Amino acid sequence: MDLISVAAVADNGVIGRDDEVPWDLPEDKQQYRERVAGRPTVFGRRTYEMFSDPPGSAYVVLSRTEREYERENAYHASSVEEAVEIVESLGADRAYVLGGAGIYALFQPHLDGMVLTRVPGEYEGDTFYPEWNEDDWRLVEREEYEGFTVETWERRAERER
Template sequence: MTTPGGKQVVCVSAVARNGVIGDGPRIPWRVPGEQAEFKRRTLGHTLLMGRATYESIGRPLPGRTTVVLTRDPSWAADGVLLAADLVSALAVADGLDGDLMVVGGAQVYLAALEQPGLVDAQVLTEIPEEPDGDVRYPAFDEADWPVVERTEHEGFAVVVRRRAPR
């Protein structure tokens, strides 16, 4: 499925072997080239992230439009668009450039993946480490998400999974 306006919805995350994606507001690894790959995959698209994820970054990322999900109607940040829920975020994204890239945090990934048929693909950077962390990428049935592309890099791999046809 895509957004009502025809944009693809893609979850993009770096995930350690043990499922960790964060330790509080920080990423618990430094892997050369991994963030450059994230930039390459998301440039020119719309990013959807939760408020805590945005605050951990601290600014809109250049070359991308940022939509922040927040339940706090008084929260604001320069250079970002706001949405109170996933449905509102999809409507906002329809008028913006590129596809909708869901980039965190864990609750936002889970909300997107739990919406039947919403997410078209997952672009997961596999980090071959098992760091401590309290934020994990949601579990999913790999049979429902076959690998369509795998690119090996020094110190990580990027795996693209597409939703299996039903």
């Protein structure tokens, strides 16, 4: 099963400010929702609760505290391993990790891919995408849009590094 993070990242690494995205890119939101539609998504509790209509087909919510969710297709997980087990139990061959920053950092060593919307400019923020070693990754696609670029990265196999 593949784990792929999806995030919009400014030039200075910012992904959020005060639990909000500090830019408005409707076309990015649309491609983001289309990309993850029909697949399980993984969130931290705060990120999950920010969505009135979360993207994806099922929602795995990482939280230290056991919780019940109103949606029948929302599941609690207390660790990366438990989140992966839940996704696999749903029969999925891919899941998208959608944040926040702590969740991205927890999953980074386990990711098979990243889809990063590159937002030009530096923004004030309090939430950042985790740093990663570009030598461990291969850029496989770059899609240009008006006002942003979407990069698709795959983790290199050990022997390629």
